[in-house]
Every structure is written in C-alpha cells, then in structure tokens.
Amino acid sequence: MRWVFVGASTIASQYMLGAVRAQDGGEVAWVVSGSAAHGAAWAAEHGVPNVTTDLAEALADDRCEAVYVSSTNEKHLPQAMAAIKAGKHVLCEKPLAMRIAEAAGMVQAAEEAGVTFATNHHLRCSGSHRAMRALIAEGKIGKVLSVRLFHAVHLPPHLQGWRINDAAAGGGVIPDITVHDADVVRFLLGEDPKRVVAQMAASGMGEGVEDSAMSVWTMPSGAMVMSHESFTHPFAGSGLEVHGTEGSIFASGVMTQEPVGEVELVTAAGRAPVEVSRHNLYEQGVSDFYSAVAGTGRAAADGPDGVKSLAVAMAVRDAAKLGQAVDVDYGEIS
Numbered sequence: 001m002r003w004v005f006v007g008a009s010t011i012a013s014q015y016m017l018g019a020v021r022a023q024d025g026g027e028v029a030w031v032v033s034g035s036a037a038h039g040a041a042w043a044a045e046h047g048v049p050n051v052t053t054d055l056a057e058a059l060a061d062d063r064c065e066a067v068y069v070s071s072t073n074e075k076h077l078p079q080a081m082a083a084i085k086a087g088k089h090v091l092c093e094k095p096l097a098m099r100i101a102e103a104a105g106m107v108q109a110a111e112e113a114g115v116t117f118a119t120n121h122h123l124r125c126s127g128s129h130r131a132m133r134a135l136i137a138e139g140k141i142g143k144v145l146s147v148r149l150f151h152a153v154h155l156p157p158h159l160q161g162w163r164i165n166d167a168a169a170g171g172g173v174i175p176d177i178t179v180h181d182a183d184v185v186r187f188l189l190g191e192d193p194k195r196v197v198a199q200m201a202a203s204g205m206g207e208g209v210e211d212s213a214m215s216v217w218t219m220p221s222g223a224m225v226m227s228h229e230s231f232t233h234p235f236a237g238s239g240l241e242v243h244g245t246e247g248s249i250f251a252s253g254v255m256t257q258e259p260v261g262e263v264e265l266v267t268a269a270g271r272a273p274v275e276v277s278r279h280n281l282y283e284q285g286v287s288d289f290y291s292a293v294a295g296t297g298r299a300a301a302d303g304p305d306g307v308k309s310l311a312v313a314m315a316v317r318d319a320a321k322l323g324q325a326v327d328v329d330y331g332e333i334s
C-alpha cells in the first residue's frame with residue numbers, strides 16, 4: 001500500500017515511517033507540509049520521493065490508497081476530511097479533532113465514503129496492554145473495582161513547542177495524554193466512562209494551557225478510575241494498576257511508545273510475572289489498519305474509539321474548568 005503522509009512531524013519520522021515500511025510493500029510516496037523548506041528537508045532526510053505544500057496535489061495521486069495525518073491537532077479535521085473525500089483510507093493521529101462533533105463528523109464522512117478511518121492510539125497495540133486486557137477478560141482478577149493510571153512524564157525539549165503554549169493548535173496535556181489514557185481504560189475494561197471530576201494546573205511548562213491533570217472517572221460497572229497526566233515530571237515513571245475482587249494487575253513503565261515495562265499478577269496464589277509480547281507498537285497498529293482495509297479484522301482503535309476517547313478527555317477538561325462533575329457526552333457515537 002502506498003501512503004501520503006500529511007505533516008512532516010516527529011511522530012511520523014520517529015515511528016510511523018518505519019512502521020509503514022515494515023509492512024509488505026509499504027511505501028510512503030508523499031509528504032505534505034505547510035512549509036516548503038521544512039517539507040523538502042524532511043523528505044530528503046527520510047527518503048520520501050514526493051513533497052508538496054498542496055494537499056490536493058498529493059491526494060490526486062491515484063497510486064496512493066492511504067493517508068496518515070500527523071499534523072498539529074487543529075489541522076486533523078480539514079486534512080482528514082479532504083483525504084476521505086478523495087476516497088483514501090485514513091489513519092489519523094489523536095486527538096482526532098478539537099471538538100467531539102467534528103471528530104464524529106469525520107467518522108460519518110468515512111462511513112459515507114466507504115473508506116477505513118482509524119485513530120492512532122498506539123497503546124492498544126502494546127503487548128503489555130493486550131496481555132492485561134486478556135487477563136481481565138478471562139476473569140483472572142474477578143470483578144474490576146478500580147484502575148490507577150500514572151502517566152506523568154517529562155516532555156522532551158524538542159517537543160516543548162505548540163503542546164505547551166498554543167491552545168489554538170490543540171496544546172495541553174489533556175488532548176495530548178489524557179486522551180490516550182481514556183483510550184487505554186476503555187480498551188482494558190471494555191466500557192466507557194460516564195462521569196468525571198478533575199483538576200488541572202500549569203506546573204512549570206504550560207503557557208495558556210494545562211501541563212498537568214488529575215481526574216477520577218466513574219464507569220458504568222461501578223468501577224472507579226484515577227488518572228494522572230503531566231508534562232513536567234522527570235522521574236515519576238509510568239504505571240497502571242487494575243484491582244479486582246480476585247486479584248490485582250501491576251504494570252510499570254508501560255505507558256510509553258516502546259515495547260517495554262513489566263506486568264505482574266497478584267492473586268491468592270501469590271505474585272507472578274506476566275509474559276508479554278515485545279513487538280513494535282506502531283508496526284502492529286499499521287498492520288491492524290491493513291486488516292481493517294482488507295476487511296479481515298478491525299483497526300486497533302477505530303474512528304468511534306477516537307471520538308469516545310476524545311469525549312472523555314474533553315469531559316476532564318470541562319470538569320476541571322467548571323470545578324464540578326461532568327457527564328461524558330459521546331454525542332451520536334455508540
């Protein structure tokens with residue numbers, strides 16, 4: 001499959017180019033950038049043969065079936081919509097859009113056009129997350145009572161741009177990381193948060209946007225979730241705990257882009273390490289996207305997943321702004 005990459009971004013160069021090229025026949029034919037100079041330099045450095053500032057020019061290339069959108073967040077909507085309209089399958093970065101209704105509109109447009117539309121929530125592709133999900137589904141920890149999610153990291157200097165100072169581009173830790181955590185919880189528990197309370201803060205990096213958030217979510221089953229995201233914590237490390245009536249899962253270092261971290265299961269029988277696959281998360285995501293296009297499987301996170309996980313993140317921000325509990329509004333998406 002030949003791809004158009006929209007956005008000469010860090011995630012595209014660090015992970016997604018390699019993930020596409022790892023697939024049988026996977027090729028990135030175009031990169032589209034808002035800056036001719038940056039796009040040309042990016043294309044030359046990464047061996048992408050065609051570069052343009054005109055999205056329509058790349059979309060007119062009939063040899064390309066798929067588009068990956070990884071521009072800044074406010075551009076996802078118009079760029080993905082143009083790609084869908086051109087009949088391309090689209091893998092879009094999270095957050096899908098700045099507003100829930102816009103993201104839902106992308107899903108609807110893709111349905112009407114008969115193309116695959118998916119969200120690049122990479123953590124669903126991790127061997128550790130898939131192993132945890134299987135343990136929960138098999139009943140190994142009984143009824144889930146609570147989840148504690150630790151995702152406070154230190155944003156590296158090369159990413160300390162729009163994320164920390166540009167609200168109009170979709171900056172802030174909530175659209176950046178809380179949206180991933182929402183997706184992880186939805187993936188692990190197989191249910192969608194219904195109500196949240198939250199606080200957010202600027203703790204050293206954020207200028208006009210939050211760089212830290214803490215929230216508590218109520219699930220339809222009654223399980224409680226607490227979630228912590230930040231850009232300003234150099235030594236916190238990441239982790240995830242799922243506690244049930246018959247056992248607990250402790251995962252450390254797993255909220256990351258790499259196939260690393262440890263998972264342990266604790267039950268009345270004692271504490272035991274859990275074997276997890278160490279495959280590349282992004283290659284898995286592209287492979288699952290191919291299955292969705294071929295009709296042989298589902299995307300790791302499909303369009304509705306992207307909308308719902310955005311809805312949870314937006315509810316967290318609303319709850320923090322209002323200082324009161326907020327019901328998650330999933331709109332028309334079921």
Ligand code: NDP
Nearest residue numbers: 007008009010011033034035038070071072093094120122
């Ligand atoms: P970057 O800041 O690296 O890139 C975003 C945009 O900034 C690019 O598309 C490009 O614009 C512009 N840009 C970047 N570098 C330069 C430069 N040197 N000169 C001029 N313009 C430049 O963002 P990320 O790669 O970190 O994030 C991009 C998207 O991917 C976001 O939506 C983010 O949420 C998502 N993301 C997802 C991850 C995941 O694991 N699923 C991980 C990281 C990010 P142009 O489009 O004009 O080329």
